[in-house]
Amino acid sequence: MPREKTHYRNVNENPCNMCMPMGGILPFKGIEDAMVIIHGSQGCSTYMRRHIAEHFNEPIDVGSSSLNEKGTIYGGAQNLFQALNNIRRVYKPRLIGILTSCLAETIGDDVGGIARDYLKQQGLDEFPLVAVATPGYGGTHSEGYWMAVYKIVAGLARPTAKHGGINIIVPNLSPADIREIKRILEMMGVRYTLLPDISETLDRPIARPYTKIPPGGTGLEDIRCMPGAAATIQFGLTVEESLSPGHYLQSEFGVPLYNLPVPMGVEATDLLVSRLLEITGGSLPRALELERGRLLDCMVDSHKYNAQGRGAVFGDPELVYAMARTCAENGLHPAVVATGSGNSGLKRLMEPVLAECPEDVLFLDQADFMSIRTACRDAGVNIAIGHSDGKFLTEKEGIPLVRMGFPIHDHVGGQRLLSIGYTGTAMFLDRVTNTLLDNKHKNYRAAMYRKFYWGFKERGHTC
Amino acid sequence: MSTAVPNENLITERQLSILVKGRQRKNQLKCDAESIAGCVSQRACVYCGARVVLNPVTDAIHLVHGPIGCASYTWDIRGSLSSGSELYRNSFSTDLKENDVIFGGEKKLARAIDELVEKYPAELVFVYSTCVVGVIGDDLEAVCRAASQKHGIKIIPVQSSGFIGNKSAGYRAACDALLRLIEPAGEPRPVKRLNPVPSVNYLGDFNLAGEAWIIGDYLKQIGVEVNVVFTGDSNYRDLKKAPQATLNIMQCAGSMAYLARRMEELYGIPSMQVSFLGLDDTAASLRNIASFLNDPEMKRRVEELIRRETAAVKPQIEHYRSKLLGKKAAVYVGGGFKAISLIKQFREIGIDVVMVGTQTGREEEYQTLHDISDDGTVILDDANPSELERFMTEKGAHLLVGGVKERPLAYKLGVAFIDHNHDRKHPLSGYVGAVNFAREVYSTVCSPVWKYTREIGGGLFAAGKNALPER
Numbered sequence: 019m020p021r022e023k024t025h026y027r028n029v030n031e032n033p034c035n036m037c038m039p040m041g042g043i044l045p046f047k048g049i050e051d052a053m054v055i056i057h058g059s060q061g062c063s064t065y066m067r068r069h070i071a072e073h074f075n076e077p078i079d080v081g082s083s084s085l086n087e088k089g090t091i092y093g094g095a096q097n098l099f100q101a102l103n104n105i106r107r108v109y110k111p112r113l114i115g116i117l118t119s120c121l122a123e124t125i126g127d128d129v130g131g132i133a134r135d136y137l138k139q140q141g142l143d144e145f146p147l148v149a150v151a152t153p154g155y156g157g158t159h160s161e162g163y164w165m166a167v168y169k170i171v172a173g174l175a176r177p178t179a180k181h182g183g184i185n186i187i188v189p190n191l192s193p194a195d196i197r198e199i200k201r202i203l204e205m206m207g208v209r210y211t212l213l214p215d216i217s218e219t220l221d222r223p224i225a226r227p228y229t230k231i232p233p234g235g236t237g238l239e240d241i242r243c244m245p246g247a248a249a250t251i252q253f254g255l256t257v258e259e260s261l262s263p264g265h266y267l268q269s270e271f272g273v274p275l276y277n278l279p280v281p282m283g284v285e286a287t288d289l290l291v292s293r294l295l296e297i298t299g300g301s302l303p304r305a306l307e308l309e310r311g312r313l314l315d316c317m318v319d320s321h322k323y324n325a326q327g328r329g330a331v332f333g334d335p336e337l338v339y340a341m342a343r344t345c346a347e348n349g350l351h352p353a354v355v356a357t358g359s360g361n362s363g364l365k366r367l368m369e370p371v372l373a374e375c376p377e378d379v380l381f382l383d384q385a386d387f388m389s390i391r392t393a394c395r396d397a398g399v400n401i402a403i404g405h406s407d408g409k410f411l412t413e414k415e416g417i418p419l420v421r422m423g424f425p426i427h428d429h430v431g432g433q434r435l436l437s438i439g440y441t442g443t444a445m446f447l448d449r450v451t452n453t454l455l456d457n458k459h460k461n462y463r464a465a466m467y468r469k470f471y472w473g474f475k476e477r478g479h480t481c
Numbered sequence: 482m483s484t485a486v487p488n489e490n491l492i493t494e495r496q497l498s499i500l501v502k503g504r505q506r507k508n509q510l511k512c513d514a515e516s517i518a519g520c521v522s523q524r525a526c527v528y529c530g531a532r533v534v535l536n537p538v539t540d541a542i543h544l545v546h547g548p549i550g551c552a553s554y555t556w557d558i559r560g561s562l563s564s565g566s567e568l569y570r571n572s573f574s575t576d577l578k579e580n581d582v583i584f585g586g587e588k589k590l591a592r593a594i595d596e597l598v599e600k601y602p603a604e605l606v607f608v609y610s611t612c613v614v615g616v617i618g619d620d621l622e623a624v625c626r627a628a629s630q631k632h633g634i635k636i637i638p639v640q641s642s643g644f645i646g647n648k649s650a651g652y653r654a655a656c657d658a659l660l661r662l663i664e665p666a667g668e669p670r671p672v673k674r675l676n677p678v679p680s681v682n683y684l685g686d687f688n689l690a691g692e693a694w695i696i697g698d699y700l701k702q703i704g705v706e707v708n709v710v711f712t713g714d715s716n717y718r719d720l721k722k723a724p725q726a727t728l729n730i731m732q733c734a735g736s737m738a739y740l741a742r743r744m745e746e747l748y749g750i751p752s753m754q755v756s757f758l759g760l761d762d763t764a765a766s767l768r769n770i771a772s773f774l775n776d777p778e779m780k781r782r783v784e785e786l787i788r789r790e791t792a793a794v795k796p797q798i799e800h801y802r803s804k805l806l807g808k809k810a811a812v813y814v815g816g817g818f819k820a821i822s823l824i825k826q827f828r829e830i831g832i833d834v835v836m837v838g839t840q841t842g843r844e845e846e847y848q849t850l851h852d853i854s855d856d857g858t859v860i861l862d863d864a865n866p867s868e869l870e871r872f873m874t875e876k877g878a879h880l881l882v883g884g885v886k887e888r889p890l891a892y893k894l895g896v897a898f899i900d901h902n903h904d905r906k907h908p909l910s911g912y913v914g915a916v917n918f919a920r921e922v923y924s925t926v927c928s929p930v931w932k933y934t935r936e937i938g939g940g941l942f943a944a945g946k947n948a949l950p951e952r
Binding site: 027028029030031032033035036037039040055058059060061062063064065066067068069071072074075076077078079080081082083084085086087089090097098100101102103104105107108109119120121124125153154155156158222224228230358388407410 | 492515516517518519520521522523524525526527528529544547548549550551552553554555556557571572573574575576577578579581582589592593595596597611612613615616617643644645646647865866867870884885886888889890892893894895934
C-alpha cells in the first residue's frame, strides 16, 4: 500500500506549483481570437506572462487592470473598465477572459457584476466576457486551469440541435500532444470540438503578417455548440465535479461524459481508442494498429533498462497520474509520486495503481521541492520525471531529470514534447530509458570500482 | 506637447510616454508613473523590484509572506552568483490559504520564521509583504520585531505589497530594508574609516555571471578595495560594514540612487555614477574613480589597465564591428543606466539605436537618452508589446535588446535578440563583457536562420533562392 504524507505546514520551501490565475490564462490562449485580463496589481500578469513565454517560446500578451492603492481601497471597477477598453482597442478580441488575483478577491470585487455593468454601459449585450474567480490562495494552477475551462463552457454553451460530433476536453498538455490527439481523431474519422486548443496558438509557425492574437484555437461557435455533441471525452480523471466542464455538459445538457485518463501508456491509449470506436461505431485504422504494435515493441526492447529505474514523478495531478501509470506499466517503479496540488481525486485514483507496485510508494500532495527532495533520498530515486523545477533534484541530489509537463523554462521545446498516444508514449519512454542508460554509463565504472576493486580499501578509501 | 505618433491602435493615455527625437519642441516624456490598465505593460510590481534587489544577499533567508504564486515565480530565477552561502537560491513562502486570508496570517508567519531559523542557520531574514498581506493588515513590523528578539538575529520586513506603486517603489522598499540592516547600533556618525586603502561600496551590481567579481578585480588592480557590493554576492557581515567606505560607486541608479543619497546623508559617503557596460563607459568610470580619489599613482594604473585591456579586446571588437556596421537596434530594458550605456556600446560596434525605452527610467535618465540619441529615434517609457512591435517594424530594427517576455515577440517578427536580463549566464560587464556582447550581437544578427524566415515567413521562398545542388 502507498505510504502517504500530508501535513499542515507553515512554510513552503521551493514551490512545486503555481497559482490559480496562472493556470487560468492557458485555456484562454486556446480560444480563437480571445484575450485575457488579470484583475489585480500589475505584477501578476507580468510574472505569469514571463513564465508562460519561457515555456512556449511564444509572445504571451495578458492584460492587467493594474490595480493601485486607490483601486484597492475604493474598488477596482474603474480600472477594469479601462483595461477592457484598452484591450478591445488594441487587440480587437472576440472573447475576453477576466481572471481575478488575490488582491481583487481580497478586496471583494464582484467581477461578474463589473463585467455585466461594462457590457451594459458599452451596449455589448452579446460580447462574451468570461469572468473566473481565481484567487491565488484558493488553489494551484491546476485548479485555475479547470475552473477557466469550466467557465468558458458554462459561459458560451447554448442548447443546440444534435450534431453528432464529439467534445474533447483536455488538461494542460503540450501543443504537440494536442496535435497528436487531433491526428488520432482524424485518423479515426471522428468529428470533434477540442477545448482548449493551444496546438497552433502556443506553438505558432513563423508567418507573415504577424498578428497580435495568434491564429488558431477552439472556435467560439464550436464551443457554443458543445451541448449538441454525441458525447464528451474529457481527460480529467482527477478533476472535481464542481470544476468539471464535462460534468457540466452532462448535467445541464445531457451530453454523455466519458471521463478518461490522459491517453499516455498503452492501457490508457487503448481505453481512449476503444471508447472512440464505441461512440462512432467505426473500426480500428490499420495505421493506428501498427503504431500500437511499435509501442509494444518499444516497451519490450526497454523493459530491463526501465526495471532499473526508481522514479519520482511530480507536477499537475492529471499528468502525475498518467506518468505514474506509464512508469508502472513498464516496470519502472514510481517510488515517489508528488503534486503541489491538494487534489483529493489523485490520491484516491493512485491507490489501486500503487497497490500493485511491488514496493512501497511515497505519495505526497501539497508537496514542495524540499519535501520531494527528502522523499527522493529516502526512496533511493534515480530518475525524476516532471517539470523544470525538478532540476533542483539534479543539482542537489544528482538525480537526472526527464522534463515533462509545465513549465519547462530551462530547456527549449517544451511545446514540442510529444508524450501521448501510442507514438507519443514510445517517444516519452525512449527519453526516460535513455536518461537511465546515460546515467548508468556515466557512473557504473566508478561505482563498480568502488564496490568491487580489491585494492580499493587498501588505498585507504572508505565507501 | 504635440502627439508624437498617432495611430488608431495606440492607446490615448500612452501618447505622452512616447516621443520621437527631433519631432517635438519639448524633450520630456512622462515617466515614473503608474502603468495604465489594459496596456499590457512589461513591468512587474513592487514585490518584484524589492526581490530583485535583495535576492542576491546570499546568506539571508528570503521569506515571502503571501499566497504561493509570488514565491513560485521568483525561485532561483536570477543569475546572481555567490562565493559563499547558497541559501538565497531557495524561495520560502508562508503559502497563505483562504483561511489565513480570512483570519490573518501573523501567527503563521511567526511559526514559519521559527521553523526556518531553526532549520537554516542564518543571521538575517527578509520577510517580503505581498498584495494580500497589505490588504488584510498583518503587522509585519510587529511579527518581525518579536521574532528578532526571540532568535537574536536580524529579521527585516520588506514593504512590497504589489499595489502600493510600481517596480521603483519596490527598489525603494529594498533600499529601506538595506538601510535598516546596515544601521550601526548606537554609534556616532559619520563612521570612522580606519583603512588606509580607499574602499568603495559598489551599488547596483547583482553579480550576474560574476560581473561584480570582474569589476572588483579591476578595482583591485588600480588600488581600490571593494568594501561590499549592493547586492551581488553580498552577505550579512559585509553589508553591515557599508558605512566604513570612502565612496559609493553606483551602476544601476534606478534601484540604488535612493540608497546612495541616504548613505550620504547618514554616513557622509559621497556617491558617483559609474557604468561598466562597453569599452568607453568602463574606461570613463575607472578614470572618474581615480580622479575622485585624486591619486596620481592610481590614475597611472587606470591608464595602464585601460591600455592593456583595450589592446587585448580591440581586435575582436573590430572584427564584429566590421560585420555589424549599419545595423539598427531597438532597446527595451529595465532601467535607464543600462539604456544609456547600450546606446554608446552599440555605437562601438557600428550599430545605431532607433528605438529606446525602459520600464523604470527616471526623468534625468530620459533627458540623457534624448541628448545622446540620433534624430528620429523613438524614445518611450513603460512600453507594451503592441508598441514594441510597431516601432521595431517601422524603424526597421534588426535587433532588440530586452528580457524574456520580449524575446519571442522579436523572433516572431524576424528580429534578432539580446538577453540583457537577470537570468543570463554570461557576463556583459567590463572588457570581457564587451567582447561577449559583440559576439552575442553578431551571433544573433548574422545568424543564417534569418534568411529562411524573412520576406514570407516559413514559406518556400528560401529554398527557391538557395544554390543547393539539384540533379
